[in-house]
Amino acid sequence: MLSRSKLVNLWGFFSYSLRCIINVLSCFFSFAKVVSLCLLNSVQHIFAYKRHKFHVSFPQCHVAALSSSSLKQRGFLPVSREGFLHQPGCCLHFIFNRCIIPFIPETHSAFVRWQDFDQDLYVGATVVRPGQDPYARNKFNQVESDKLRMDRAVPDTRHDHCRHKQWKSDLPASSVVITFHNEARSALLRTVVSVLKKSPPHLVKEIILVDDYSDNPEDGALLGKIEKVRVLRNDRREGLMRSRVRGADAATAPVLTFLDSHCECNDHWLEPLLERVAEVHPDTQTLFHSFDWNLVFKWDYMTLEQRRARQGNPIAPIKTPMIAGGLFVMDKEYFEQLGKYDMMMDVWGGENLEISFRVWQCGGSLEIIPCSRVGHVFRKQHPYTFPGGSGTVFARNTRRAAEVWMDEYKNFYYAAVPSARNVPYGNIQSRLEMKKRLACKPFKWYLENVYPELRVPDHQDIAFGALQQGGNCLDTLGHFADGVVGVYECHNAGGNQEWALTKDKSVKHMDLCLTVVDRTAGSLIKLQGCRENDSRQKWEQIESNSKLRHVGSNLCLDSRSARMGGLTVEVCSPSLNQQWKFTLNLQS
Numbered sequence: 001m002l003s004r005s006k007l008v009n010l011w012g013f014f015s016y017s018l019r020c021i022i023n024v025l026s027c028f029f030s031f032a033k034v035v036s037l038c039l040l041n042s043v044q045h046i047f048a049y050k051r052h053k054f055h056v057s058f059p060q061c062h063v064a065a066l067s068s069s070s071l072k073q074r075g076f077l078p079v080s081r082e083g084f085l086h087q088p089g090c091c092l093h094f095i096f097n098r099c100i101i102p103f104i105p106e107t108h109s110a111f112v113r114w115q116d117f118d119q120d121l122y123v124g125a126t127v128v129r130p131g132q133d134p135y136a137r138n139k140f141n142q143v144e145s146d147k148l149r150m151d152r153a154v155p156d157t158r159h160d161h162c163r164h165k166q167w168k169s170d171l172p173a174s175s176v177v178i179t180f181h182n183e184a185r186s187a188l189l190r191t192v193v194s195v196l197k198k199s200p201p202h203l204v205k206e207i208i209l210v211d212d213y214s215d216n217p218e219d220g221a222l223l224g225k226i227e228k229v230r231v232l233r234n235d236r237r238e239g240l241m242r243s244r245v246r247g248a249d250a251a252t253a254p255v256l257t258f259l260d261s262h263c264e265c266n267d268h269w270l271e272p273l274l275e276r277v278a279e280v281h282p283d284t285q286t287l288f289h290s291f292d293w294n295l296v297f298k299w300d301y302m303t304l305e306q307r308r309a310r311q312g313n314p315i316a317p318i319k320t321p322m323i324a325g326g327l328f329v330m331d332k333e334y335f336e337q338l339g340k341y342d343m344m345m346d347v348w349g350g351e352n353l354e355i356s357f358r359v360w361q362c363g364g365s366l367e368i369i370p371c372s373r374v375g376h377v378f379r380k381q382h383p384y385t386f387p388g389g390s391g392t393v394f395a396r397n398t399r400r401a402a403e404v405w406m407d408e409y410k411n412f413y414y415a416a417v418p419s420a421r422n423v424p425y426g427n428i429q430s431r432l433e434m435k436k437r438l439a440c441k442p443f444k445w446y447l448e449n450v451y452p453e454l455r456v457p458d459h460q461d462i463a464f465g466a467l468q469q470g471g472n473c474l475d476t477l478g479h480f481a482d483g484v485v486g487v488y489e490c491h492n493a494g495g496n497q498e499w500a501l502t503k504d505k506s507v508k509h510m511d512l513c514l515t516v517v518d519r520t521a522g523s524l525i526k527l528q529g530c531r532e533n534d535s536r537q538k539w540e541q542i543e544s545n546s547k548l549r550h551v552g553s554n555l556c557l558d559s560r561s562a563r564m565g566g567l568t569v570e571v572c573s574p575s576l577n578q579q580w581k582f583t584l585n586l587q588s
């Protein structure tokens with residue numbers, strides 16, 4: 001009995017034979033035309049061909065009309081559109097390639113299905129040896145990662161509504177771009193396999209692996225054997241942004257999907273994303289992405305209002321002011337129009353901020369699609385080194401984003417991260433020109449329309465944000481007028497931990513002010529409605545903004561009795577209970 005693969009082979013043989021006959025015929029005519037010139041030429045070509053094996057391009061060959069993906073895969077570059085087989089050398093070359101190479105066994109089996117890829121051989125070459133720390137190389141447990149099968153089953157964590165939804169099938173195909181640097185082979189392979197396994201084949205045109213100069217070129221190169229996988233390797237460390245742009249430039253599908261190199265796609269992860277991208281760009285929601293004035297990405301809860309609005313449709317897209325940056329889908333043409341990435345950003349960090357501001361301010365939108373689930377390995381630390389030091393690189397990238405996109409609001413970032421002021425950020429001229437060309441909206445618009453939840457300091461404020469003491473923050477504890485205040489673990493979500501020190505010296509939470517009711521050491525501080533010119537509510541920062549002193553009594557804000565009643569004023573001392581720091585100090 002014939003197996004399926006033999007049938008496919010037979011069909012392949014039949015169609016190739018047919019094309020061969022056509023090719024030979026057309027070649028014959030070309031031959032006849034230039035027969036007098038061709039002999040020498042053919043001999044030359046054959047020799048060139050023999051010398052270079054298959055990896056040579058024939059610049060004289062006008063083979064564009066013949067260009068097929070299989071030809072390209074073998075390294076032949078179609079050169080012009082002028083037509084067909086001008087030269088006999090090309091003719092031979094063409095016949096050989098189209099008619100003979102497909103039936104040479106080793107070239108025919110150049111690509112394997114992911115199911116046939118030898119995981120043990122690939123992963124086995126880089127296992128953690130006994131006695132080695134399994135976290136050392138990747139900052140996640142490589143031993144555990146290596147044990148997993150590349151196509152292991154993962155639980156479907158989607159909302160029920162997603163499971164019953166029918167996704168369109170006539171969607172634009174996507175090129176999946178995965179950049180990596182010294183990734184654990186098992187994690188990288190799982191990422192690739194999960195894409196192939198969990199996506200409808202016609203929607204994944206290719207997987208482009210961009211090896212950002214990993215120590216071992218084989219980490220990526222060996223994966224190039226898997227169907228649809230194309231491997232590009234940088235010849236020096238370029239960092240995430242330039243590597244992604246390189247992958248995007250090489251992509252041939254209309255939609256780009258960017259993934260980290262340690263992900264696992266879940267059931268029907270791709271269709272909802274492509275469906276949304278294919279829809280007309282609309283004006284259109286428990287967690288969304290956001291950031292604080294230190295410009296560090298964080299997760300935020302939706303407001304009660306936002307959650308109520310979603311009750312009727314729990315799987316509706318969620319507008320988000322910011323993306324985490326590792327995993328997202330974007331129309332390729334739009335990615336290009338919108339200036340790709342800032343090519344002068346290095347290694348990692350800040351690019352998600354930059355692309356988020358850019359998309360929103362220049363007319364696009366960012367959404368989280370709840371039905372699309374992709375797992376990601378979170379690490380507490382970067383496994384690789386940052387040329388130049390991670391803090392500096394992060395600050396430099398973030399500064400570039402702030403300088404281009406945040407207008408005068410960048411000063412709040414500098415107030416929150418004063419050290420960033422001294423980090424050189426390079427030339428931003430071309431990004432500013434691009435911003436102008438795209439007629440992008442000012443940051444004020446973004447704050448008002450996209451991220452109204454972000455509290456913007458008032459021009460009356462001297463200091464703003466959380467009032468921190470180690471990991472704890474000054475907290476209203478939900479109390480109102482005449483209530484005491486305490487400390488609670490900092491949650492960086494504003495709310496009861498949001499305070500401002502104003503020019504008229506009050507420490508305010510909304511319209512409540514910290515009030516010293518009794519000007520003796522050890523007395524409890526109360527929240528009271530703010531009153532102008534009430535000396536019981538006047539405070540100032542002392543000792544390089546590290547303490548808060550009540551002006552009328554010269555006593556300091558102190559947390560020693562926080563667990564027994566609330567915060568008090570005490571005689572100022574070097575005690576850690578009196579160290580308080582605002583997130584943002586607008587005067588230095």
Ligand SMILES: [Mn+2]
Pocket residue numbers: 260261262326376377
């Ligand atoms: Mn990651």
